[in-house]
Amino acid sequence: MNSVNKNLKKLVVNHSLELDCGKTIKDFPIAYETYGKLNEKKNNAVMVFHALTGDQFVTGINPVTKREGWWTTAVGPGKAIDTNKYFVICSNVLGGCMGTFGPTEIDTKTNKIFGTTFPVITIKDMVKAQKYLLDYLEIKKLLAVAGGSMGGMQVLQFVSLYPDSAYSAIPIACSASHSAQNIALNELGRQAIMADPNWKKEGSTPDKGLAVARMAAHITYLSKQGLQEKFGRKLQEKGSLKFSFDADFQIESYLRYQGANFVDRFDANSYLYITRAMDYFDLEKQFNGNLSLAFKNTKSKFCVISFSSDWLYPTVENKEIVIALNTCGANVGFVEIDTDKGHDSFLLNVPEFLKTLNEFLNSTYKEINNEKRI
């Protein structure tokens, strides 16, 4: 993976960054990608934060995996986040495995890959690292920060750390603090990786463990109804059951495929580190139990979006963000999109969602250019 990564667009951050865990990192790389053009006023930049298994390749063909970018449904020319109009920036998060400083990088002290000697990172560390990229690109104020799932957590952390650095914020299908259920599900994935005998074994990768982690996680991204409608009890091969443990059912085969595909493009240790960062995320705790204080100084206009069938980051958790924003008098809109596509809705073609995203962004852009106030 590293040989490919050398060709990626990277910024080497010369500052030192003190991580939440107490360790300090410096001269670390951030791999990023941009789409569209920054206008003269530098007020059309949209920072997209990716989720657990995403990367900087938001749209178009990902040059490493040769597959479509993870948010091609929403970002691109003529899409909801229109790259003909907006300058879209996305970077691989700290701890990731697409060129940014993470466990797949070489530790210069030992000349070996970091692996599990990489420091434990948090969402706050990720956001701080990405702010260096914005400074490097000389963007003082973004038109918007947007992201779903872990990307949404970064949105919340960003506006909390930098209250005057984005005209608008779009946290999608996320939470201000990871729930017990979500920590449990992440732990399931981590244990699957760590139970693989190839984990931490030099020269091999815990592919089976990582695949199982991905399979379990993939279920949580869908909804019961969605699964039932798509797969039901349909068999892989027509005819009868095989009375074996092969993939009889289509859903089994589908999950195996998802798992197998995933290990080709993702590092197991990155999976451990990033899920840990999600679990540690508790914006409420950062402000002594009062979430609204996180947004006290914010000048951003918010559009919080949740999905009716998302049971991983359910509407009620998204609404807690809305309540906190209202409590401190912030400018917030909120809508729950009706869909049976589960948590994954934000990545899929859900027209009502894409329309809302597009029109909110367009109205914000119009507003800052016409009225110079929000």
Added chain:
Amino acid sequence: MKKEFKVIAKIIQNNKRVLDIGCGDGTLMEYLKIKQKNDVRGLEPKKNLVQKCISRGLSVIEGDAEKELSQFPNKSFDYVVLSQTLQAFLYPESVLNQLRRIGKQTIVSIPNFGYWKVRLHLLFKGTMPVTKNLPDEWYDTPNLHMCTILDFVNFCNKKNITINKSMCLTNEKISEITKKNMKHKNIFSQLGIFLIQ
């Protein structure tokens, strides 16, 4: 924009913070935001209308006023607006108390059940009134607690709610309600608009 909204907008001073409960497609909010430089927020239960508002650049939250109002701090808005919705709540009194807690002042409009056409409908037809302002059949109406202008004024008096302004609409014409003309207005007005504290 309908006359009622024009009357409400006129009551609201420029540059103030306004919360519109049941803001619909955001027509009033947009007017207040653009024409009067008000800082506006809305609450609306219907998803499609919320999406419409967000598209217009309005900050509207999807939600039900009977459940969602407790999140807003005391006196966090200069005005809270409730247009023709009070009668649709399960507990109108508690909603009204919430509105008065959140807003320094509250603007409430009510379709007047004392309007002569409504009275005659019941008197002569003997069926529940269906009019231009109250178009729903009895079995299919969101309106649970219909009241008249007089009912609302009596209610405010009983609960020690100060009414700062009372207006009414009669065929698009606006006029003031006074103690003297109260009974008359209660027959001839379709809508009552009140500024309460």
